[in-house]
Amino acid sequence: MTQLPLRAQLASVLGRTAATLSRVTGRGDGSVIGGRVGLVLEPDLLKQLARDRKLALVSATNGKTTTTRLITSALTELGEVATNAFGANMPAGHVSALSANKAAPYGVLEVDEKYLPEVLDTTGASVVCLMNLSRDQMDRAAEIWLLAQKWRRALSGKPTHVIANCDDPLVTWGASTAAKVTWVAGGQRWKEDSWSCPECGGPLDRKGADWACRECTFHRPEPHWVLDDDAVIDPRGDRWVLDLQLPGLANRSNGAMALAVAEAFGLHVQSALPRLREVTSVAGRYTTVQRDGRAARLLLSKNPAGWLEAFDVSNPSLPIILSVNAQGPDGRDTSWLWDVDYRILRGRPVYITGERRLDLALRLDVADVPFQLCESFTEAFNAIPPGRLDVIANYTAFQQIRSEFGRAV
Numbered sequence: 001m002t003q004l005p006l007r008a009q010l011a012s013v014l015g016r017t018a019a020t021l022s023r024v025t026g027r028g029d030g031s032v033i034g035g036r037v038g039l040v041l042e043p044d045l046l047k048q049l050a051r052d053r054k055l056a057l058v059s060a061t062n063g064k065t066t067t068t069r070l071i072t073s074a075l076t077e078l079g080e081v082a083t084n085a086f087g088a089n090m091p092a093g094h095v096s097a098l099s100a101n102k103a104a105p106y107g108v109l110e111v112d113e114k115y116l117p118e119v120l121d122t123t124g125a126s127v128v129c130l131m132n133l134s135r136d137q138m139d140r141a142a143e144i145w146l147l148a149q150k151w152r153r154a155l156s157g158k159p160t161h162v163i164a165n166c167d168d169p170l171v172t173w174g175a176s177t178a179a180k181v182t183w184v185a186g187g188q189r190w191k192e193d194s195w196s197c198p199e200c201g202g203p204l205d206r207k208g209a210d211w212a213c214r215e216c217t218f219h220r221p222e223p224h225w226v227l228d229d230d231a232v233i234d235p236r237g238d239r240w241v242l243d244l245q246l247p248g249l250a251n252r253s254n255g256a257m258a259l260a261v262a263e264a265f266g267l268h269v270q271s272a273l274p275r276l277r278e279v280t281s282v283a284g285r286y287t288t289v290q291r292d293g294r295a296a297r298l299l300l301s302k303n304p305a306g307w308l309e310a311f312d313v314s315n316p317s318l319p320i321i322l323s324v325n326a327q328g329p330d331g332r333d334t335s336w337l338w339d340v341d342y343r344i345l346r347g348r349p350v351y352i353t354g355e356r357r358l359d360l361a362l363r364l365d366v367a368d369v370p371f372q373l374c375e376s377f378t379e380a381f382n383a384i385p386p387g388r389l390d391v392i393a394n395y396t397a398f399q400q401i402r403s404e405f406g407r408a409v
Contacts, residue, residue, distance in 0.1 A: 004048055004049070004102075005048065007041070007042050033092075034092075034095070034096040034099070035088070035091065035092030035093055035094065035095035035096040035099070036092045038092075038095045038096075038099060039091065039092060039095055045095050045099075046091055046094055046095050046098070046119075046122050046123065047122050047123065049095060049098035049099060049102070050098060050107070050122070050123035050124065050125070052105075053082070053098070053104070053105060053106060053107045054105065054106050054107070054126055054127075054265065055106075055107040055108070055109065055123055055124075055125035055126060055127070056071060056075075056107070056108045056109070056125065056126075056127040056128070056129060056261055056264075056265070057109050057111045057116065057119060057120060057123070057125045057127070057128045057129070058071065058108065058109065058110050058111065058128075058129045058131075058261075059110075059111045059112070059113050059116045059128070059129070059130055059131075059151075060113070060130065060131035060132045060133070060171075061113065061132055061133050061134045061135075061136045061144070061303065061305065062131075062132055062134070062136075062250070062302070062303070062305055062306045062309065063131055063132065063250060063251075063253070063254050064087070064089065064110040064111070064131075065086075065087045065089075065110055065282055065283055065285070066246065066251060066254050066282045066285065067110075067129065067131060067254040067257055067258055068083060068084070068085075068108050068109070068110040069083075069085065069279055069282045069283075070254055070255060070258035070276050070279055071108045071129070071258045071261050071262065072085070072108045073275045073276060073278055073279050074258055074259070074261075074262040074267060074271075074272035074273075074275045074276055075106050075108065075262060075265060075267065076275060077267055077271050077272065077275055078106060078265065078266075078267060079104070079105050079106060080101060080103065080104035080105065080106065081101075081104055081106045081107065081108055082097050082098050082100065082101035082102075082104040082106070082107040082108075083097055083107065083108045083109065083110075084096070084097035084109055084110055085097075085283065086283050087110060087283055089109075089110040089111055089112045089115070090111075090112050090115050091115065091118070091119060091122070094109050094111075094119060094123075097109060106265070109123075109125075113133070113147050114147065114150075116128075116150070116151060116154060117150050117151070117153065117154030120154050120155075120158070120160065121154065125160065126159075126160060126161060127160070127161050127162075127163065127261060127264050127265070128155070128160050128161070128162045128163070128178075129162075129163045129164075129257055129260075129261050130151065130162060130163070130164045130165065130171050130174060130175050131164075131165050131168075131171065131186065131253070131254070131257055132165060132168050132171060132188065132190075132305070133147060133148055133168060133170040133171055133174070133193070133194075134190055134192075134193045134303060134304070134305040135193055135303060135304065135305075135336060135339075136302060136303040136331070137302075137303075137330070137331030137333075144170060144193060145170065145198055147174070148170045148171070148173050148174035148198055149174070149198075150174075151174035151175065152173065152174050152175075152176070152177045153177075155174075155175065155177050155178040156177040156178075157179075158178070158179065159179050159180075160178055160179065160180075161178075161179075161180045161181075161182070161264050162175045162178040162180065162181045162182070163181075163182045163184060163257060163260045163261050163264060164178075164181055164182070164183060164184065165183075165184055165185075165186040165187075165188070165253070165257065166183040166184065166185055166220055166221050166223050167185055167186055167187050167188040167209055167211075167220070168186075168188045168194060169194045169197070169198060169204060169211055169218075169220075170193070170194050170198055172220065172221065173198040173199060173218070176221075181221075182224050182225070182235075182260055182264065183221045183222065183223045183224050183225070184223060184224070184225040184226075184227070184256055184257055184260050185209060185223035185225065185226040185227055185256075186227050186253040186254075186256050186257055187209070187227055187249065187253050189249065189250075189305075189308055189309070189312075190304065190305035190308050191206070192304070192339065193305075197213035197214075197215065197216060197218050198218075199213065199216055199218040200213060200215055200216040200218070202214050202215030202216060203215070224260070225256055225259070225260045226256075227252060227253055227256040230242055230243070230252065232255070232256045232259055232269075234259070234263075234269055238269070240259075240269050240273055242255050242256075242273070242276070242277075243277055244276060244277060244279070245277060245278075245279065245280045246279060246280070246281075246282070246286055247286060247313045248309060248312050248313040249309070249312055250309040250312070250313075255276055258272070258276060259272055259273065259276070284298055284300075284398065284402045285298065285299065285300050286298070286299065286313075289405040291381070291405070292382070292386065293386030293387070294381065294384060294386050294387065294388075294389060295387070295388045295389070296321075296381065296388075296389050296390070296391050297388070297389075297390050297391065298391050298393070298398065298401060298402070299313060299314065299390060299391060299392045299393075300392075300393065300394070300395070300398045301392050301393070301394060302330065302394050302395050303336055304336055304339040304340050307340045307392070308340075308341075310392045311344050311345075314390045314392065315388070315390060316344075316347075316348060317348070318348065318387075318388050318389050318390050319348065319349035319350075319351065319384045319385075319387075319389045319390075320345065320348060320349070320350055320351070320389065320390045320391070320392065321351045321352070321353065321377065321380045321381065321384075321389065321390070321391045321392070321393075322350065322351070322352045322353075322354075322360060322391075322392050322393070323352070323353045323354035323357075323377060323380075323391070323392075323393040323394070323397035323398075323400075323401065324337070324352075324354040324355070324356045324357065324359065324360050324393070324394050324397060325354050325355045325356060325394060325395075325396040325397040325400075326355060326356045326359075327355070327396045329395050329396055330394050330395050330396050330397075334356050334359045334360075337359060337360060337363045338363060340363075341367075342363060342364055342367040342369050343367050343368070343369065345364075345367075345369045346368070346369055346370075349372075349384070350364065350369060350370065350371040350372070351371065351372045351374055351380040351383060351384065352364065352371050352372070352373055352374065352380070353373075353374045353375070353376055353377050353379070353380045354377075354393070354394075354397045355397075357373060357374070358373075361373055377397075377400070377401055377404065378404070
């Protein structure tokens, strides 16, 4: 990288100092406050830190943090990689990530869907990975059709290489203005937000993985990469068994996207895949924590599509704790609970907690799912006999639970 201007160097140093103080005093990991301090001192800091690096931006409603981690692991085969590993996915977090590793020639940044146009314009990233769009934090975010429209406008006229999931019609529409697109058939289990054509509003006809608008020419493009059960078929027709340590179909889809991004960086599947297999947990997700004879696996789920994937990973023979908050990072509107089909939990011991446990209790009662209401996670945890259990929590509830176990990573 070229030398940063003096003002940018000072902003970067003071930002890292603020981040360190935040960690030392136990206020957080410093990934946000450090970037905010840097941006106050030098508003152009993100652009300057991004200069001369090859960057990938990763955006989606679900799976951003995990896919960012997988891509980062793959690209370490090429050299040092700067990344926002713990999900601080707005410009302040990006500044912190790039400032923490100024010498890294590569960067992989998770980006909030709403901020993608701004971050792409600022950084000039050469690769963008787009995976899925569904309802999330409706009190904060716009309708997802509007987000896809913002993506279209942001990508139009730019030389960016886009890696996009062609099984999601909204992602396909959002990516289709890009100069170069590599299409990945990564799957789409949650279809409730994409039954209408984003181009004309007409109904989408679906047959297996294929989809097409009944009233205009908008249709699923031919994929270059295909997720085929437990394997990925690359553009040359070669089939590679993923064999990831991260569980579930969603993570196999994340792995397929990561391999396509790695190849866009010039890294062949044969070199990238072993690196993906090294990832065992992501910012606490899928980690198993132990206490008092109990082993709890931690699963994060923030919206209806995410709960569907969490149920896929969860073990139906085990007790389960569900925890829901409604703080700012979660979105304060919990009406989305009614879009989740909780009947899959019938027949297993269910314990519910979190700040909005009564909202969740009503939803389970209507779904005819027996449960035990608990005042705290600790109460729920102690109510379960020793052995294994699953925990599904939304964002701030998940972070609180991680803190109880020393923020297991």
